[in-house]
Amino acid sequence: MMPSGVRCLLVALFFCSALAACSKSESISAHPAPSSSAIPATGDSLVEGTIGEASTLIPLLATDSSSHAVAGQIYNGLVKYDKNLNIVGDLAESFYISKDGLTITFHLHTGVKWHDGTPLTSRDVLYTYRVTIDPKTPTAYAEDFKQVKSIAAPDAHTIRVTYDAPFAPALASWGVSILPAHLLEGKDITRSPLARAPVGTGPYRFKEWVSSQKIVLEFNPDYFEGRPYIDRFIYRIIPDSSTMYMELKAGAIDLMNLSPVQYARQTSSENFTSRFNKYRYPSSTYLYMGYNLRHPLFGDKRIRQAMTAAINKDELIQGVLFGMGQKAHGPIVPGRWAYNPAVKDIAYNPKFASELLAQAGWKDKNSEGILIKDGKPFKFTILTNQGNQQRLMTAQIIQQRLRQVGIDVKIRIVEWAAFLKEFVNKGNFEVVLLAWSISQDPDMFDVWHSSKNKPGELNFIGYNNAEVDRLLIEGRNTFDIQKRTRAYFRIQEILADEQPYTFLYVPDALPVVSSRIRGVEPSPAGIGHNQNRWYVPKNEQVY
Amino acid sequence: MARFLLKRILMLIPLMIGITLITFTVIHLAPGEPVEMQMAMNPKVGKEARERLTKFYGLDKPLHEQYLSWVGKLVRLDLGRSFSSDNRPVVDKIKERLPVTISLNVIALLLEFGLAIPIGILAATRRDTWLDKGITVFVFVGFAVPTFWLALLLMYFFGVRLNWLPISGLHTLGSDSWSSLRYLADMGKHLIMPVMVASFGSLAGLSRYMRSAMLNVISQDYITTARAKGLPERVVIYKHALRNALLPLITLLGFSIPGLIGGSVIFETIFAIPGMGQLFYQGAMSRDYPVVMGILVIGACLTLIGNLIADIGYALADPRIRHGEG
Numbered sequence: 068m069m070p071s072g073v074r075c076l077l078v079a080l081f082f083c084s085a086l087a088a089c090s091k092s093e094s095i096s097a098h099p100a101p102s103s104s105a106i107p108a109t110g111d112s113l114v115e116g117t118i119g120e121a122s123t124l125i126p127l128l129a130t131d132s133s134s135h136a137v138a139g140q141i142y143n144g145l146v147k148y149d150k151n152l153n154i155v156g157d158l159a160e161s162f163y164i165s166k167d168g169l170t171i172t173f174h175l176h177t178g179v180k181w182h183d184g185t186p187l188t189s190r191d192v193l194y195t196y197r198v199t200i201d202p203k204t205p206t207a208y209a210e211d212f213k214q215v216k217s218i219a220a221p222d223a224h225t226i227r228v229t230y231d232a233p234f235a236p237a238l239a240s241w242g243v244s245i246l247p248a249h250l251l252e253g254k255d256i257t258r259s260p261l262a263r264a265p266v267g268t269g270p271y272r273f274k275e276w277v278s279s280q281k282i283v284l285e286f287n288p289d290y291f292e293g294r295p296y297i298d299r300f301i302y303r304i305i306p307d308s309s310t311m312y313m314e315l316k317a318g319a320i321d322l323m324n325l326s327p328v329q330y331a332r333q334t335s336s337e338n339f340t341s342r343f344n345k346y347r348y349p350s351s352t353y354l355y356m357g358y359n360l361r362h363p364l365f366g367d368k369r370i371r372q373a374m375t376a377a378i379n380k381d382e383l384i385q386g387v388l389f390g391m392g393q394k395a396h397g398p399i400v401p402g403r404w405a406y407n408p409a410v411k412d413i414a415y416n417p418k419f420a421s422e423l424l425a426q427a428g429w430k431d432k433n434s435e436g437i438l439i440k441d442g443k444p445f446k447f448t449i450l451t452n453q454g455n456q457q458r459l460m461t462a463q464i465i466q467q468r469l470r471q472v473g474i475d476v477k478i479r480i481v482e483w484a485a486f487l488k489e490f491v492n493k494g495n496f497e498v499v500l501l502a503w504s505i506s507q508d509p510d511m512f513d514v515w516h517s518s519k520n521k522p523g524e525l526n527f528i529g530y531n532n533a534e535v536d537r538l539l540i541e542g543r544n545t546f547d548i549q550k551r552t553r554a555y556f557r558i559q560e561i562l563a564d565e566q567p568y569t570f571l572y573v574p575d576a577l578p579v580v581s582s583r584i585r586g587v588e589p590s591p592a593g594i595g596h597n598q599n600r601w602y603v604p605k606n607e608q609v610y
Numbered sequence: 611m612a613r614f615l616l617k618r619i620l621m622l623i624p625l626m627i628g629i630t631l632i633t634f635t636v637i638h639l640a641p642g643e644p645v646e647m648q649m650a651m652n653p654k655v656g657k658e659a660r661e662r663l664t665k666f667y668g669l670d671k672p673l674h675e676q677y678l679s680w681v682g683k684l685v686r687l688d689l690g691r692s693f694s695s696d697n698r699p700v701v702d703k704i705k706e707r708l709p710v711t712i713s714l715n716v717i718a719l720l721l722e723f724g725l726a727i728p729i730g731i732l733a734a735t736r737r738d739t740w741l742d743k744g745i746t747v748f749v750f751v752g753f754a755v756p757t758f759w760l761a762l763l764l765m766y767f768f769g770v771r772l773n774w775l776p777i778s779g780l781h782t783l784g785s786d787s788w789s790s791l792r793y794l795a796d797m798g799k800h801l802i803m804p805v806m807v808a809s810f811g812s813l814a815g816l817s818r819y820m821r822s823a824m825l826n827v828i829s830q831d832y833i834t835t836a837r838a839k840g841l842p843e844r845v846v847i848y849k850h851a852l853r854n855a856l857l858p859l860i861t862l863l864g865f866s867i868p869g870l871i872g873g874s875v876i877f878e879t880i881f882a883i884p885g886m887g888q889l890f891y892q893g894a895m896s897r898d899y900p901v902v903m904g905i906l907v908i909g910a911c912l913t914l915i916g917n918l919i920a921d922i923g924y925a926l927a928d929p930r931i932r933h934g935e936g
Contacts, residue, residue, distance in 0.1 A: 112783070114783065122694050122695045122696045123695045123696040123697070128695045128697075129695050130695060131695070134695070202658070202662055203662075203666075204662075205659075205662055205663040205666045205695075206659065207659055209658070209659055210659070257666070257697050258697070262696055262697070262698075263696070263698075278703075278706045278707070278884060279707070279884030279888065280779060280780060280781070280882075280884055281779075281783070301783060303779065303783075303882075304882065304884075305778055305779070305882040306878075306879040306882060306888065307778075307879045307880045307882070309762055309880075310762075310765065310777060310778045310880055310881070310882060313762070313765045313766060313769055313770055313777050313778075314777050314778060316770045317769050317770050317773065317777055319776070319777065319783075482642075482895075483642070483895070484640070484641060484642020484643070484646065484895070484896075484897055485640075485641035485642050487642060487646050488641045488642045488643065488646055489641050489642075492646075523646075523657070523660070524657075610783070610784065
């Protein structure tokens, strides 16, 4: 991972195309792409700036988003999310879920070819499944496939998967990139040359990879959905975002993600808006302040509620994100089907915060204005990781707000590796400031279930609520959307009341695309969902 | 002489062992583990996956076994495979970055010395004039200006405003198909700004050394003698004074040799140059033990070799060292 990219997120990678950060709420686009003015034409290149370099182009082995962004153009899964975040067939022409929810049957498209000309068959799917669960494969993606009871391929284009119990994330788990069995079977996947010269079924074929400089992809003329318009996709690796922005202005790259300050302050000139289209929609991450519930100070619900009431989330969004974000009320990003809009958040109200604190026994203040109880001042440390300026600024604003209600907060920045090992995994913290990147499926068993609180697991704050435990299992063991919605709505209510985290904000994704590129269609799934339909009119082509 | 050499080379062996030990210990003492870095905080990763990866990297074995297996490979000049998910041999990773780093450093070094020497001489011979003071201000500004800031200003001015120079990277897209002359010219153009920024900062120190060395020499008797002989000032300065004044700079040049394979992270990151600095930094941040240890060992070896050559040089020049009396 990259220095600045030592991003402490769980990376929800399955459908991660470069910009497919998503939400169901209406996407706001500052400058909608001119849609009809030109005729689609083939040719030209699109140059995308990327901060981090891909590590391997076998997505099964990659854990970083840069790798998955590139691999997303080269490979296909059996299913994918469409622009409205519904699961639709990709390599699978159709799929059926049995009535009891235990069996999923996929029918593959016929006539799909690997980039080397070999036809795709169910053998490739079987291989992908087997290599994923093979204990010798060092992969991060085996968990969902381990729920599979049996898998069979009745013929060359049919796959039947059976589960022990209905498992809601199962369908989405078949969105993983299908790997070419004829090139990998019987070989050690960790030493395969495909890691640096992949062969997939996707709209673009791999052409060239110059280490730490660029990765070049070329159109696949035989792509089963038709040839993509743009001839080449080039990923240029530029580790510094200021440099990348200069390159954008100089016209050397066509697509990048802006920072909030760049979006708000540096890209509004006539000159810029005539050359680029900016887009803006909620990303699928949320920032939170997590309380160590094993710590005596934070075991009391009133204290956690008081903290939330003392923090002005609007101010954070204005100060840190220049307004490019929205308040978070719970673990689901606004706009998703599982998002409960009726949840009552605790509004910014320092008086109410003081009342709650007084109820919890923190009434008196010492000479410095810090609350004291039994002679001890109310103080703690917010811990966050190094290399993330936004988090540091957030912590500083929170520090100042909490000081106003009489809480003495220190901020400690720790390098990511040490942060995990010495503090989070050992439960050796009071409050952490972190972000979660969430997948399309609302299943959040690993973060909130009380069984997941061992060292290295994700419920590191030690949250334990029997009703939430039950609802989490209910939510993942059915395909019935209504039942799932009920479960997740209730979970959000409980979390909003108990405040194990103070949910802070959901930042916006802020991609910018050269106006020469047409066909960009902002949607709940972001702008990356139809990249093979993007085009450059003949008279504007530059490469 | 042969005995001296043999002794000197034999002494390298314990040194090498010490280097590998320290390198290995230091990186393993750092908190956090490679597996954690790749898999922590990911809900799709189970405990098993972690153990699987730990085993795959051989991190489940006791430390001394890990050390011995690493040193065992090292003796056969095998630096092992990277712990990042590409799992490539460390040697390959270093190899593809070394040429850029070395050439950039050599060019910058030549430029630094090429400029610092005349600047120093100029400042010394026109001591306390406005020129001297002007130079002083200029080099100290160079010393004080943060690299990244200067780099961004230059990029904006030459790259965005004037559009004269490419902003970052090493090649223009599509340059692969150009003739080799045009290709090289393109690369040269890409290197102008990085080299400028890289040398600017070091000018101050070097030119100050040069100035003081020159002043020191000029005030000596033999220079007065030379002048008294009626030699033209040009000959006095460049023939008689300069040679002696250069000595401290040559020592400095010697010190910078091992630095040639190192790179600056900030600078490489800003100009998107795929050099050693970035590789090392990323390796350290992700706890990619083999990469970090590999680079450290190579650096240490170069330093040792540099010292050895210097020692041999001294020995050749000075019989006292050669015979072990000094």
